Amino acid sequence: SQTIHQWPATLVQPVGSPLSLECTVEGTSNPNLYWYRQAAGRGLQLLFYSVGIGQISSEVPQNLSASRPQDRQFILSSKKLLLSDSGFYLCAWSGLAGVRVDTQYFGPGTRLTVL
Amino acid sequence: GDSVTQMEGPVTLSEEAFLTINCTYTATGYPSLFWYVQYPGEGLQLLLKATKADDKGSNKGFEATYRKETTSFHLEKGSVQVSDSAVYFCALSDLSNYQLIWGAGTKLIIKP
Numbered sequence: 001s002q003t004i005h006q007w008p009a010t011l012v013q014p015v016g017s018p019l020s021l022e023c024t025v026e027g028t029s030n031p032n033l034y035w036y037r038q039a040a041g042r043g044l045q046l047l048f049y050s051v052g053i054g055q056i057s058s059e060v061p062q063n064l065s066a067s068r069p070q071d072r073q074f075i076l077s078s079k080k081l082l083l084s085d086s087g088f089y090l091c092a093w094s095g096l097a098g099v100r101v102d103t104q105y106f107g108p109g110t111r112l113t114v115l
Numbered sequence: 116g117d118s119v120t121q122m123e124g125p126v127t128l129s130e131e132a133f134l135t136i137n138c139t140y141t142a143t144g145y146p147s148l149f150w151y152v153q154y155p156g157e158g159l160q161l162l163l164k165a166t167k168a169d170d171k172g173s174n175k176g177f178e179a180t181y182r183k184e185t186t187s188f189h190l191e192k193g194s195v196q197v198s199d200s201a202v203y204f205c206a207l208s209d210l211s212n213y214q215l216i217w218g219a220g221t222k223l224i225i226k227p
Contacts, residue, residue, distance in 0.1 A: 006158075032213075043219040044159075044204070090158050094213075100166070102147055102208035104215055106158035 002027035006091050006107040013114055019064075019078040021110050023091030026072065031093040032101060033074040035066055038088040038109075050074060086114045117142040121205050121218035128195055129226050136190040136221050138179075138205035146207040148172075148181050148188040149215065153202045162190075162203070200225045 003026045013019060025031050035047040046059045048066035056066050063082060067075045074091060091107040122137040140148070147166045151159040163172030168183035177192045190203060205218040 044217045046214065049214070092159075100147065100208075100213070102213040102215060103149070103161065103164065105161065106151075109156075109158045111156075 002093075002096065002105065004091060004093055004105060004107040006089075006110050008110060009108065010111045011113070013081050013112065015083055015114055016080050019076070019081050019085070019112070021076040021089055021091075021112075023074040023076075023107055024072055025093045028072070028093070028096065030071060031095045033068060034092040034094075034104060035074065035076050036090040036092065038090060040087070044090070047076070081114045083114050086112055088112075117146070117207060117209055117216050119205050119207055119216055119218040121203075121221050124202075124220075124222035125224050126221060127224045127226065130197055131194045132225075134190070134192040134195045134199070134223070136203055136205075136223070138188045138190065138218060140186050140188065140205075140207050142186075142207055142210075144210045145183075146210055148179070149206040149208075150177070150179055150188070150190050151204045151206065153204065153220070155201070159204065195223075195225050197225045197227050199223060 005024050033050045036044045037047055038044055048056055048058055050056050050068045053068050064078050089110045092104040094101050094104045119140050149164045150162040152162045153159045163174045165172040165181035168181050171180045179188050179190045202220045202222045204220045206215040209216055
């Protein structure tokens, strides 16, 4: 079966510090990968998606970046965090064999607080 | 462009009440439609989906029917439980790139 992991689960960082959030998927190959942000009490905002290693599409211009160094690994980074970067970060994947690629499966999320 | 509109929350119900959460959409073509659920502090879980008109998705007592004529995909449950308290998201797939377009989410609160 497939599983998706995110770490850390929670993170408290000062303004101006760097960020690295990691997402890995097990039990599948060549998944589509997604990073979303959910601000407190708000809906989902797609930040980045990737259809393959080294292929990243950015949906929202901001101080975040994403990388996909391996087939099942997706990393969200920032060089300098802003207060507005606080939120709940969700990683998702799609491409389960036999299921249309538009069905996404989510990780447990990382709660980031920037102080 | 394509969009999804959900009823605003929070929706507060008593246990065993009937639930309806409205979702309407605008889209070209025939997208797939989804309901996801997010329990407090957790990621989203796929609740149910429908891929073509008149399809009914169902799971855990929840149902939703893909209504092309009214462009709707309302979520229903006959008897809610306290454990159903969560945020529910309606979404459709963008057929140009298979991304999901999300509604704003509806918070459901069930009181014992």
